[in-house]
Amino acid sequence: MPLLLNVLLLPAAAARDRPAVLPPEPGAPPGASAATLAERRALAHTYAPCYARADKREKTLILDKVCAATGWHRSHARNALLNAARPKPGRVPQRRKYDAEVVAALTLCWTILDRPAGKRLAPMLPELVPVLRRHRELSLDDESAELLMSMSAATISRRLAPYRQSSGTAPRLRPGSRPRGELPLVTWTEWDHGHPGFFEIAVVRHDGGTAGGSCLLTVAATDIATGWTEIRTVRGAGQIPLALDVVARNLPFPVLGLDCGSHGAEIDEALLRWCRQRRVTFTHARPVGRGSHHVGQQSWRMLHELAGDHHYDSPGEQALLNEIWAALSRLTNYFYPQQRSVSGPGQGGGRKEFETATPYRRTERHRCVTPEDQAILADVYPGLNPAELHRHVERLVNRLHLIAESRAALRRCRTFGPGFVL
Secondary structure, three states, rough: HHHHHHHHHHOOOHHHHHHOOOOOOOOOOOOOOOOOOOHHHHHHHHHHHHHHOOOOOHHHHHHHHHHHHHHHHHHHHHHHHHHOOOOOOOOOOOOOOOOHHHHHHHHHHHHHHHOOHHHHHHHHHHHHHHHHHOOOOOOOOOOHHHHHHHHHHHHHHHHHHHHHHOOOOOOOOOOOOOOOOOOEEEEOOOOOOOOEEEEEEEEEEEEEEOOOOOOEEEEEEEEOOOEEEEEEEEOOOHHHHHHHHHHHHHHOOOOOOEEOOOOOHHHHHHHHHHHHOOEEEEEOOOOOOOOOOOOOHHHHHHHHHHHOEOOOOOOHHHHHHHHHHHHHHHHHHHHEEEEEEOOOOOOOOOOEEEEEEEEHHHHHHHOOOOOHHHHHHHHEEEEEHHHHHHHHHHHHHHHHHHHHHHHHHHHHHHHHHHOOOO
């Protein structure tokens, strides 16, 4: 018998020379084996070098021994021995496609746009990155900029997951229920949610959670077709028409209709009076079209987050709030992405399809917007720096909250005494 086969079959003196398991006892049922998967693999690796160097007769004997010990079929045992004998190439470490510089730039874009989801952020990067580079807010070379702009929504969500968890999730505020069964109160124009000019209106009282006393009111108007939002703060319900006048002057299209929930008799009467004077449709029950339900939710959420739960009633706070809304209007309308569901093959219970665009882009391409208004928007857009607008809004909000907290502490001191601690 050849020396190689003798060495294999005779008991070895060292543990490394003997198989990991022994063959089954005589009389055991065919295919029975006491070896675990790890032991079978170890046995294959033990016999593999000898099997690779053996001749045909020696290979037959090795296969008999391995099959008896493992219960494997001969073909499977032969493949296992051959695979174990092949050299395994060392794994070459892959270079990370997105380095720290690209991820830092992605985080900046995500922060400027109010931390949107990856599916909303991805379509905006090809437009936002060149704007930030033009204003020298991003120091990226052309290759890194291309990588950032081509990043998929799934990769964005994966890269931003640690930052999203550390920053927490903002509360999602939904508008209150509306009496959808009511008829329109004033009808001058047939309601069309696909035509710019039909708005959802929300009126927020900055009363700090107290029922009584005077406070400022904020009127938020969101166009259903484009998502364009304008916000204005006034001193009482009697000045709501003045707020709507300012909103109408800032819009790139005329106001055709208002849809409003129930905010109380005084506020509803002021809105109704303004609509009658300007022949604007006023309703509590607009038709809900595809992608238009609660279209102002994002604007209402930002309004509550920025203003907070403080009590505002002074002219200084009113001026500061209006300064915040003016800067926020340019930031949100020109740069914040909004998703709308669109018609297509996804109807009938299939997968929904979404279109992502900013209010500015939707307004710019809408056929109902006049060329003069489109030219005005096109002139304003190149001079806007979203990073600077974001910083400006943050500075104003911090200043507003500081003033509100100082005035609240002063009111508590007057009411409960200087030693009172909340």
